[in-house]
Amino acid sequence: MRYKILAILAVVLLATASCTRRGHRRGSLLTPSSSGNPYEVMVVADDSVWNGYVGSSIQRVLDAPLRGLPQDEEMFHRSHISHAHYDKITNLFRNIILINIDKEHTVPKIRLERDVHSTPQLIIKITGPNQREVSMHITEHTKAIQDLITVEEINRQAYDLYYSHNIKFEKKVKEKFGCTMYIPTDIKKIIEGEDFIWATNGTVTGIQNIVIYSLPYVSERMFTKRPYMALRDTIMKRNLPGEQPGMYMETNHDFVWTKNIRVQGDFAFEARGLWQMHNDAMGGPFVSHSRVDTINNRVIVVEGFVYAPEKMKRTMLRRLEAALYTLELPSGEEDKENEEKEEK
Numbered sequence: 127m128r129y130k131i132l133a134i135l136a137v138v139l140l141a142t143a144s145c146t147r148r149g150h151r152r153g154s155l156l157t158p159s160s161s162g163n164p165y166e167v168m169v170v171a172d173d174s175v176w177n178g179y180v181g182s183s184i185q186r187v188l189d190a191p192l193r194g195l196p197q198d199e200e201m202f203h204r205s206h207i208s209h210a211h212y213d214k215i216t217n218l219f220r221n222i223i224l225i226n227i228d229k230e231h232t233v234p235k236i237r238l239e240r241d242v243h244s245t246p247q248l249i250i251k252i253t254g255p256n257q258r259e260v261s262m263h264i265t266e267h268t269k270a271i272q273d274l275i276t277v278e279e280i281n282r283q284a285y286d287l288y289y290s291h292n293i294k295f296e297k298k299v300k301e302k303f304g305c306t307m308y309i310p311t312d313i314k315k316i317i318e319g320e321d322f323i324w325a326t327n328g329t330v331t332g333i334q335n336i337v338i339y340s341l342p343y344v345s346e347r348m349f350t351k352r353p354y355m356a357l358r359d360t361i362m363k364r365n366l367p368g369e370q371p372g373m374y375m376e377t378n379h380d381f382v383w384t385k386n387i388r389v390q391g392d393f394a395f396e397a398r399g400l401w402q403m404h405n406d407a408m409g410g411p412f413v414s415h416s417r418v419d420t421i422n423n424r425v426i427v428v429e430g431f432v433y434a435p436e437k438m439k440r441t442m443l444r445r446l447e448a449a450l451y452t453l454e455l456p457s458g459e460e461d462k463e464n465e466e467k468e469e470k
Contacts, residue, residue, distance in 0.1 A: 285447035
């Protein structure tokens with residue numbers, strides 16, 4: 127079975143960073159499995175550093191709120207230990223930021239290492255001559271550090287979905303859209319509509335949902351905020367009605383953020399924000415990708431949305447977001463293979 131990195135985001139790499147890869151690929155017997163949960167980060171720094179300028183800077187980076195949630199939730203869950211407690215147990219953590227202040231380091235630098243003590247693992251080493259310069263360096267690279275950890279986690283979760291996913295959903299998507307997409311195995315209930323598939327875990331609390339639908343490609347304006355919201359409202363009203371007449375899903379137009387990204391090297395339009403049920407009290411966060419299927423001159427939209435009023439939603443939504451990156455559009459290669467078989 128061929129391995130493929132399914133989740134690829136456009137990230138501006140740290141200008142001063144160098145990157146080394148050590149250890150071994152996923153599944154190796156030579157490195158143990160990493161500890162910690164997705165989007166957890168352990169910061170290793172002496173107490174004087176953690177309580178000083180540098181600690182304040184890195185905490186601002188990790189504690190920044192994730193956009194598109196109904197209540198403030200930090201992008202990452204962080205913990206801190208001193209260098210004295212960094213040992214053969216704690217160094218197995220999945221995401222580690224190592225901070226070292228020493229006059230021998232003439233300029234502040236950021237260096238990356240992967241799979242050193244465990245797999246999967248990302249270690250971000252930040253060094254510099256004094257707290258002031260290192261603090262400024264961290265602040266200057268806030269978004270790059272956030273994106274780096276986010277990309278790493280999305281790729282890990284997409285990798286896991288590649289090997290363990292809902293086979294029934296995969297087949298349905300292939301039959302209806304000619305695409306490939308992987309979603310978690312616990313999202314089992316599948317409901318089909320016209321050019322529309324909805325999958326849900328169907329639980330009473332912590333409801334997680336994935337939808338995929340297609341639209342004819344009209345113009346580039348489909349990848350701008352207002353037209354996107356109008357199209358989304360039309361599709362959701364038709365396919366996701368509420369329990370009573372006059373109830374249906376719609377977008378909260380006051381809380382939607384959009385941007386252009388790259389997925390598997392191709393253009394994608396990302397939207398994240400809040401949905402609500404018209405004439406009902408239900409609502410929650412969503413994230414979606416709109417991508418161009420050039421083979422069939424259409425737009426494929428994949429979305430994850432959550433309903434969990436009594437729970438924090440970051441982890442659930444991030445899990446669904448990783449599934450969006452597994453979408454593979456038709457490439458035309460299968461048609462060529464079929465034609466060649468027919469000719470033979």
